[in-house]
Amino acid sequence: MRAGRSCILLLPVLLAACAMAPQPAPESTLQVPGAWRSAAPGSSVVERDWWKTFGDPQLDALVRRALDNNGELRIARARLQEYGARQRIAASAQQPALNLSFAPARARAIGPLGQPVEVTSIVGAVQAAYEVDLSGRVASTVDAARFEALSQEAALDAAALSVAANTASGYLNLLGLDAQLALARATLASRERSLALARHQFEVGYSSRLEMSQAEAELHATAGVVPQLERAIAQQEQALNVLVGASPGPVARGAALLALRVPAPAPGLPSALLRRRPDIAQAERAVAASDASLAAARDQLLPSIRLTASLGLEGASVARLLRSPVQLWSVGGSVLAPLFDAGRLRAQAEIAGTVRDRAIYTYENVVRGAFAETENALAGIDGLRRQLLEAEARRTAAKEVLRVAHNRYANGYASYLEELDAQRNAFSADNTVLQLRASLLGAHVDLYRALGGGWTPAP
Template identity: 55%
Template sequence: MPLRPGAVAIAVTVALALAGCAAKVGPPPASTLQTPAAWRTAPGPGQSAAPVEREWWQAFGDPVLSALVAKALEHNGDLRIARARVAQYRALVGVAAAGQKPNVIVDTAPSRARQLASNGAPYVTNVYQAEIQASYEVDLWGRLAAATDAATATYQSEQANADAVALSIAATVASGYLNLRGLDAQLALTEATLKLREESRDLAKRQFDVGYSSRLEWLQAQAEYQTTAEQVPQLKRSIFEQENALAVLTGGNPGPIPRGAELGQLEPPPVPAGLPSELLRRRPDIARAEYNLVAANANLQATRDQLLPSFKLTAVGGIQSLKMHDFLNAPTALWRLTGAIAAPVFEGGRVQSQTDSVAAQRDQLTYAYENAVRTAFSETDNSLGAIYQLKEQAVQNDARRATAAETLRIAHNRYRNGYASYLEELDAQRTLYSADVGRLQLRTRILVASVDLYRAMGGGWVARP
């Protein structure tokens, strides 16, 4: 039978009286985050600025690099795990949203029983029954909606996490490839230098054989040749390991990596432009921290409202008959309508303790969000400063190399004309080789620093609404 109006009025009065029993929640922590107006290191007169492109790695102009990044974004194992987690949490949003919708169950239960009558005679009864049950919880206080909001924010957090993983993998592949090309260039320089050392050793040996120079000079030339030769297998081992690391990053087995442009042909892309405030909308790790905070606030509301009464409507309807013929043609209709109000009266402070726990978690995520923003500011400023200082260092390296090359020319002429010992030329060769190695390493570091800057700027990720 339907609920009487008087009973409904009493139930609503009791519910409103219990509505003030929600768990108490403390205020969120005051934010101490301040966004700087500009970066400490701004692009100088010799530096151009460009917007942060989504596929920023193509700015290096190497099709092989672009192909490796594309392959990694499709096949990398960590990224595939992150995307599977996105699918998992997308499904959990549907689970949470289902709580706000009616629940309908259909049940058919035909039965046959042999029983004893009062006189002791057995008899058989058949009961044919079909029933449909619908229930719906009225979300008067918004608890179910808050649970859905929390699931949605968690799903968005996982989306941002997948974007952060994709950005990290793209940057790691780009850095690994650029380091590989730097090692290739160092190996080529070392092998070319080894040939020169071999020529110098042979010349010193001939001059020693004819008595023009001492055995000391010949042994020093031999030692310098052996020192250079020792670096070749070291560089080859580093190249071998770098290739294997890149192959695994791209979702394959350890193996060789194709090469594209030479190190000298690769140019760092323009320095990305953007204010610190724009970083808050572009970096996926900041978005992830923000979504986690939104989910914590929604969870806090859902947990707090557990002390409030819940309203549930249940409607049951069905048909029943003792004979199959009557069940198909003229069954007896049955129905029931129930309105239930449930509210906790005493639970030993469990809900309040849960609320305090979730509130503390919300505070932690607030601080985590601020830390993520500050870390982003620091990484971006460091990357801008690194590019600027490395380019300044490269200018000094060019000057040092020019001086070393001129010193070697003079020392070689003095030695060839008999005005100086071979030690002067040997020392000049070492200085020039050191400058050349430093030049290649600086060029590689500038290219990798550009990758770090795009990673810090949140390149490769577009904020979702």
């Protein structure tokens, strides 16, 4: 009795000797802005299926195919299943372990009288073991596994957001290239008519060979744009096929570029971004997982208590084992405390502390990057919208210049050089409008990506 009391009195001393001083987290340097620098119009919420706001059913179908069949998302889903199994493995340590054993044996030994004795024994037993989690190490390990699984779930959402945004951007770029190709072909037909007119003017003596040669050179310059755009379209189609997990081939189109709706997502407050972006949720859960791993590593320095029990039957044969067996049982416990390991456990706890600190720094970097991406997207939308207005005004003026220059040349009041210059300016103005329109739509995709795309992770 006195020895038992001594052990109880010595247990707090042993725990204090094994304990390690807490490792405080580094002070945060993250500052969340109160508002965005660039204000964006629009009051609609960020929907999960945000790509539907462009008004193209083909885009919706393409994104859905990508979310179902993308190879990277399949890898992320498999990884999530792996971490779910890891979580179940960690949680199993909180339950007692039961084992069933059956051990038949036959042996020859020297008996008390020096004669050989052959013995047959058959033992069947049920063994149970349970670790008493006084220090909380097992619970911390379970928490770490749970947060790691939640981090992988957020990683899957982040990958899905990236795939959806890349698919939408690629499709919008494809529509932009289609519009530019249609413009190039229409311009090529106009250049052919101009060359025919210049050749006629030369043949009747109203113009020189120089003007006809200029018209021919401009025709070939425009014709060279067509295969360039066709090659870019083919490459963009293959990139989309990779995203949706399809074989190389054409990609079906829906609405034309100029028929797409320009969405108006509301960015909300910067603090709301911390709840919407899955990559921020992933980094936050990684911090929680590393903090729980640190607690488990520190608890490795504390004694562990393990209870065991065994109940079995023994007989010299199967018949005796079933009719009149000998009962065997044992109950016990053990306390294992580290005394000397050359600092290995403390070093492991220090490593876990640095991992936790790195996770915190990574979280802060992810949040800062999210703020920067949102600001860039908002500024891009504002700048591209104003650029597009000016480009459309320039296109209107360039078409009027081309109309006047063509009439002057056709009636002999101006040289072909004047009309040629007007044709180049008109083609450039039209092409600029199409490029800016596609860029503006792409900037909205970037904003949806920066805002988290409607993925709101569970707390």
